[in-house]
Amino acid sequence: xxxxxxxxxxxxxxxxxxxxxxxxxxxxxxxxxxxxxxxxxxxxxxxxxxxxxxxxxxxxxxxxxxxxxxxxxxxxxxxxxxxxxxxxxxxxxxxxxxxxxxxxxxxxxxxxxxxxxxxxxxxxxxxxxxxxxxxxxxxxxxxxxxxxxxxxxxxxxxxxxxxxxxxxxxxxxxxxxxxxxxxxxxxxxxxxxxxxxxxxxxxxxxxxxxxxxxxxxxxxxxxxxxxxxxxxxxxxxxxxxxxxxxxxxxxxxxxxxxxxxxxxxxxxxxxxxxxxxxxxxxxxxxxxxxxxxxxxxxxxxxxxxxxxxxxxxxxxxxxxxxxxxxxxxxxxxxxxxxxxxxxxxxxxxxxxxxxxxxxxxxxxxxxxxxxxxxxxxxxxxxxxxxxxxxxxxxxxxxxxxxxxxxxxxxxxxxxxxxxxxxxxxxxxxxxxxxxxxxxxxxxxxxxxxxxxxxxxxxxxxxxxxxxxxxxxxxxxxxxxxxxxxxxxxxxxxxxxxxxxxx
Amino acid sequence: xxxxxxxxxxxxxxxxxxxxxxxxxxxxxxxxxxxxxxxxxxxxxxxxxxxxxxxxxxxxxxxxxxxxxxxxxxxxxxxxxxxxxxxxxxxxxxxxxxxxxxxxxxxxxxxxxxxxxxxxxxxxxxxxxxxxxxxxxxxxxxxxxxxxxxxxxxxxxxxxxxxxxxxxxxxxxxxxxxxxxxxxxxxxxxxxxxxxxxxxxxxxxxxxxxxxxxxxxxxxxxxxxxxxxxxxxxxxxx
Ligand code: SF4
Ligand code: SF4
Numbered sequence: 001x002x003x004x005x006x007x008x009x010x011x012x013x014x015x016x017x018x019x020x021x022x023x024x025x026x027x028x029x030x031x032x033x034x035x036x037x038x039x040x041x042x043x044x045x046x047x048x049x050x051x052x053x054x055x056x057x058x059x060x061x062x063x064x065x066x067x068x069x070x071x072x073x074x075x076x077x078x079x080x081x082x083x084x085x086x087x088x089x090x091x092x093x094x095x096x097x098x099x100x101x102x103x104x105x106x107x108x109x110x111x112x113x114x115x116x117x118x119x120x121x122x123x124x125x126x127x128x129x130x131x132x133x134x135x136x137x138x139x140x141x142x143x144x145x146x147x148x149x150x151x152x153x154x155x156x157x158x159x160x161x162x163x164x165x166x167x168x169x170x171x172x173x174x175x176x177x178x179x180x181x182x183x184x185x186x187x188x189x190x191x192x193x194x195x196x197x198x199x200x201x202x203x204x205x206x207x208x209x210x211x212x213x214x215x216x217x218x219x220x221x222x223x224x225x226x227x228x229x230x231x232x233x234x235x236x237x238x239x240x241x242x243x244x245x246x247x248x249x250x251x252x253x254x255x256x257x258x259x260x261x262x263x264x265x266x267x268x269x270x271x272x273x274x275x276x277x278x279x280x281x282x283x284x285x286x287x288x289x290x291x292x293x294x295x296x297x298x299x300x301x302x303x304x305x306x307x308x309x310x311x312x313x314x315x316x317x318x319x320x321x322x323x324x325x326x327x328x329x330x331x332x333x334x335x336x337x338x339x340x341x342x343x344x345x346x347x348x349x350x351x352x353x354x355x356x357x358x359x360x361x362x363x364x365x366x367x368x369x370x371x372x373x374x375x376x377x378x379x380x381x382x383x384x385x386x387x388x389x390x391x392x393x394x395x396x397x398x399x400x401x402x403x404x405x406x407x408x409x410x411x412x413x414x415x416x417x418x419x420x421x422x423x424x425x426x427x428x429x430x431x432x433x434x435x436x437x438x439x440x441x442x443x444x445x446x447x448x449x450x451x452x453x454x455x456x457x458x459x460x461x462x463x464x465x466x467x468x469x470x471x472x473x474x475x476x477x478x479x480x481x482x483x484x485x486x487x488x489x490x491x492x493x494x495x496x497x498x499x500x501x502x
Numbered sequence: 503x504x505x506x507x508x509x510x511x512x513x514x515x516x517x518x519x520x521x522x523x524x525x526x527x528x529x530x531x532x533x534x535x536x537x538x539x540x541x542x543x544x545x546x547x548x549x550x551x552x553x554x555x556x557x558x559x560x561x562x563x564x565x566x567x568x569x570x571x572x573x574x575x576x577x578x579x580x581x582x583x584x585x586x587x588x589x590x591x592x593x594x595x596x597x598x599x600x601x602x603x604x605x606x607x608x609x610x611x612x613x614x615x616x617x618x619x620x621x622x623x624x625x626x627x628x629x630x631x632x633x634x635x636x637x638x639x640x641x642x643x644x645x646x647x648x649x650x651x652x653x654x655x656x657x658x659x660x661x662x663x664x665x666x667x668x669x670x671x672x673x674x675x676x677x678x679x680x681x682x683x684x685x686x687x688x689x690x691x692x693x694x695x696x697x698x699x700x701x702x703x704x705x706x707x708x709x710x711x712x713x714x715x716x717x718x719x720x721x722x723x724x725x726x727x728x729x730x731x732x733x734x735x736x737x738x739x740x
Contacts, residue, residue, distance in 0.1 A: 086740060095738030219579075222617060223598035227581045228541045228562040267600060267621040268643065273669055277641050281616045282575050282594040291536070295559040295578065298516055299541030345740045420739055 004088045007046040008081075009066050011055075017063035018042055024055035024064060029422040029434055052415035054424035086345070097345035100418035100428070102245060102337040102382050102404060105349050109337075110356035110489070111388045115498055117479045119466035126468050128459040134469035135455055137164050139236075139398055140305045141329040142373040159329055160305050162236050164399060165194030166455045167389060167470055170447075171334075171380045171401035172218050172238065172309070174202030176253050176262045176274070177341030177418070178407075179435040182427045185410055185443030187211035192444070193451050198401070199225075201240055201251070201276060203265040209233045216307065219296065221250060222276035224266040231300050236330070238307040239292055241280070244338030244381035247311030247352045251276040251342075257421055259430050286322035293327045305329035307378070312336060312358030313351075317365040324366055324374045331375050332401060333358050338381025339404040341428055342419035355379050356395065360493045363396025363475055386457035395493065396475040409450040410443045478502070504528045512536045512554065519547065529553075534573070539566050543582070555592075558585045561602060574611070577604050580626065586709050590632065599626040599645065603702070606630045607710045608653075612661070613637045618671060620644025629706040636661030639725075643670040648702055650717060651676045658682060665725050673725040674699050680723045689728040692721065 011032060020042055025033040030048045033055065035041075049066065056064045073081055086097055119125045126133070140161035147155045170186045183205065186197040191214045198216040199208075203225020208215070212233035219226050220240040231237055242248065253262075253274040263270040283289050293306045308323045309332035310316065316333065323331050335355025340348065359379050366372040379392050380401030389400050408414065411425040418428030426438030467473050481498040482490050490497060503524040507515055512535040519527055519538065525545055529538070532551030539547050540556070543563035550569045558566050559578040571589035575597060583602040590608035598617040601624030609632035616637065618626050626645035631652045638660050639647050651659040659677050665688040675682075680690055695703070700718060707714045 089738045089740060093736065093738045095736040097740040098737040099740050223579045223600075226560070226579050226598075227600070228543065228560055231541070231560065268619055269621065269670075272643060275617075275641055275643070275667065275669060277617065277667070281613050281637070281640065282578065282597045291555055291575065292578075295537045295540055295556040295575075298513070298537040299560045301520070302513075344737075417739075419737075 002047075002089065003092050005047075005085050006069070006071055007049065008069060009046060009049045009051050010069050011044040011046050011049060012065045012067055013042060013044065014063045015041070017061040019061055019063075021060060023058055023060060027054050027058050027424065029424050029429075029431070050415045050417040050420075051413075052417065052424045053413045098342055098419050099345040099348050099416060100340055100342050101414060101416040102339045103349050104416065107354070110354055110485075110493065111384070111391055113482055113484050113489075114356075114391050114493070114495065115481045115483055116387065116390060116394070116461055116465065117481070118464040123466045125466055126463040128456075128463040131463070131468060133459040133462060134471070135166055135458060137167055137399060137470050138162065139164065139330050139376040139378065141375055160303055162196065162305055162330075163194075164196070166451055167393060167397075167399040167458070168451055168454060169195050169216070169378065169399060169401050170197040170406050171338075171403035172198040172200040172216075172240065172243075173341070173403060173407075174200030174218075175205055175265050176202040176257060176430070178427055179423075179429055179438065180205065180207075180261065181435050181438040181440045181443065182407070182410055183208060184440040185438070185447055186406065187214065188440065188444035189447035189451070190214040192448050195451070196235060198238060199234075201225075202253075202262065203267060204230050204233060205261070205265045218309075219292070220276050221278070221280040222274060224268060224274060224276075227267065228299065231296065231304075234304060236305045236307055237296050237300070238309050238332065239280075239289070239296070239328075240309050241283070241289070242309065242311035242313070242334065243340065244311045244334030244336050244352055244355070245340035246343040246347045247313050247336075248278060249344065249347055250278040257430055262430060286326050289323065289328075290326040297327070307332050309334060311338075312353045312355050312381070314353060316353070316358040317361040320362040321365055321369055321371070324369075324371045328375060330378055330398075331362070332378040332380065333362060334401075335379070335381035339407070340418075355381050355383075356391075357492055359392060359397055360395045360477075364494055367475075386454035387461070389454065390458055390461045390473070391480060393470060393473050394476050394479045396477075398474060405450070406447060409446045410438060411446075504530060506530050507532045507535060507551065510535065512538070516540065519545065532570075539564050558583065561585065563602075571608075577602070580604070582624065588710065591630075593635070596626065596628045599628070600624055601626050603705075604628045605706050605709050606632075608632045609634070610638075611635045613640065615639045615642060615645075615647045615673075617641040617643065618645040618647070620671065627702050629702050631706065631710065633657060634660045634664075636663055637666070638664045639668060639671070639673050640665065641667040641669070642673070645671045646674070646699060646702060647671070648674040648699060648706075649676065650703070650706070664688070668725070668727045670727060672699075675723045675725070676717065676720045677723060678721050684725065687728050688725050689730075690723050690725050693724045695722055 138161040141159045144158045190197040201220035216236045217234035218238045255271045255273045307330040308328040312335045336352030376398040379397045383400045423429040480495045483498045508531040515535045529549045534554040536554035539558045541560040545564040547566045556575040561580040561583040563582040565584045567586045574592040575594045577596045580599045580602045585604045587606045591610045593611035595614045612635040629648045666685045
């Protein structure tokens with residue numbers, strides 16, 4: 001136990017139910033549970049518990065629960081227990097605090113302050129069971145010139161597009177940060193759903209090349225695993241300039257996590273640290289970005305759309321305006337609540353802006369400048385439900401990326417301990433005994449279930465609004481009203497207050 | 503096949519190179535066309551004039567020879583092949599290169615060889631005849647960079663911040679005295695050439711018609727990651 005840090009949770013074992021079967025002991029990679037042969041009872045070392053609920057879920061007699069400790073420091077609204085612990089931890093080790101998953105702080109969630117419209121009387125709702133509802137969409141640049149061939153017929157000059165049957169894709173999560181089985185689940189689900197998953201910056205495992213037409217490959221500052229076949233295998237290429245959970249900083253996968261298989265996929269030696277510098281050191285301007293976009297297009301013969309992913313930061317709208325002129329086909333924006341396999345706590349919790357604000361401002365700016373059709377917009381970080389998707393599209397997005405929600409479908413319990421590499425749910429780990437806990441045959445079905453359910457809900461909400469295609473919902477901010485928002489927030493989001501009629 | 507490049511847009515030029523039935527291609531009057539040879543694995547491309555940025559990006563085995571200078575980002579994320587430049591190279595040469603070799607007769611600009619890495623049998627190499635600008639070999643994770651220091655004209659052989667964040671690979675500098683201030687992550691030793699470095703230098707000499715002797719018998723400093731002070735920030739799980 002770390003000096004001064006009292007356990008945050010208590011493992012409560014109902015002794016009258018516990019049969020000392022030792023399932024909890026085998027299931028907890030954090031080694032909380034142990035069997036005491038002298039008394040024949042189970043013991044627990046709560047200081048190691050991360051509250052992942054693995055033992056609770058698997059205990060056959062439901063003898064376990066994890067509760068927040070009621071042990072308390074002297075109450076202090078300024079110095080909460082977590083804040084005090086962080087100081088102790090740093091005084092103990094001198095280290096930078098490392099966390100994972102999205103920003104958990106109680107900042108406002110603007111999705112929850114937006115309400116969706118519905119039709120009444122004058123413009124009747126559409127019944128999605130009876131009427132066709134279009135949730136198919138294309139992502140890419142719509143900047144096509146009208147050119148006629150010698151025969152006088154129109155030539156197809158539309159840049160390459162991604163075709164999605166739902167406005168939802170799985171966001172970038174690298175092999176290394178998540179497991180082989182998690183990747184397999186995402187890839188198979190994307191294929192079945194008619195959408196895309198994203199390799200993240202860790203390369204594409206040789207076994208997954210067969211899902212290439214549903215794969216977006218990433219090119220990040222470390223260029224791990226980037227080579228000709230990798231680029232060619234994909235449906236689209238994403239240049240990662242930033243990530244919502246850690247804007248402005250790079251990545252560092254320690255050598256210990258670079259297993260044989262991860263090293264093959266990243267194309268780096270086993271056991272050596274994988275460092276992604278904070279910037280691409282060949283990109284210091286929009287002109288430089290354009291060069292990377294163009295070189296990727298040249299290398300793949302203009303057959304694939306190029307996505308540029310940025311974190312939502314203060315000047316996102318101006319940056320997006322530059323990107324929309326860089327030749328990129330799609331801009332992906334990642335909000336400050338986006339997940340991560342590891343990020344310094346201070347960055348995760350304090351840097352960036354909400355995706356709702358960034359999206360509204362970027363869409364507005366691109367429209368004002370007459371370049372909205374140059375690019376499609378994809379937003380993530382964090383999109384938690386079909387309602388968030390509908391609101392995002394009404395604010396101006398073409399589609400959404402989901403990461404955390406997808407991991408939840410795979411069994412993640414949001415314990416925010418991915419950086420330890422000991423994910424008890426077989427997701428954020430490379431330990432073979434843990435990885436095999438996630439069965440991709442079931443995992444992919446759960447992802448398909450989730451996205452299919454969201455699709456139905458999206459259709460119902462659209463039908464309710466009297467809208468029968470995503471195209472008609474896109475950027476349709478009149479379908480939204482704000483609640484509990486200030487004038488500034490309403491102005492930035494470009495929506496009216498609830499009750500304000502046309 | 504000979505291609506007269508003047509006035510040609512880069513995409514037309516590159517398409518012609520890609521689609522050519524012949525393996526050997528000569529590009530005449532090259533005037534700044536970008537991305538020549540991007541991703542190619544089989545061609546031999548001989549360029550006269552000045553190619554534009556990102557020459558040989560993602561190069562995958564093809565060989566490119568340039569009779570003249572090259573601009574920025576030559577050999578970006580190169581995987582295999584050779585780029586031989588009878589002149590100088592601009593900034594960000596060999597960025598994130600994983601394999602293949604780049605030979606430059608003259609100088610290179612800033613940020614050369616950043617994030618170079620090795621993989622299995624692939625060991626990238628850059629041999630520079632003249633001097634290198636600042637940030638040479640930053641974040642280097644593998645491979646070999648050699649700077650021969652011809653025609654320094656009183657300037658240092660490397661600029662500032664050489665090897666910042668280095669965590670693999672090696673840099674050889676042909677110099678009697680190491681004056682560059684190196685970051686903490688880099689260790690320097692005065693050493694005789696390894697066989698591998700010597701053979702790269704011999705290849706450079708052969709390509710540019712130089713006498714090997716003054717290069718092979720010279721004094722070299724070898725820079726490698728400092729094992730006592732690795733690039734690592736100490737993290738505290740929170
Ligand atoms: S870490 Fe997870 S499995 Fe271990 S005791 Fe805590 S809740 Fe149970
Ligand atoms: S992926 Fe695993 S370690 Fe990460 S938050 Fe979810 S359950 Fe915890």
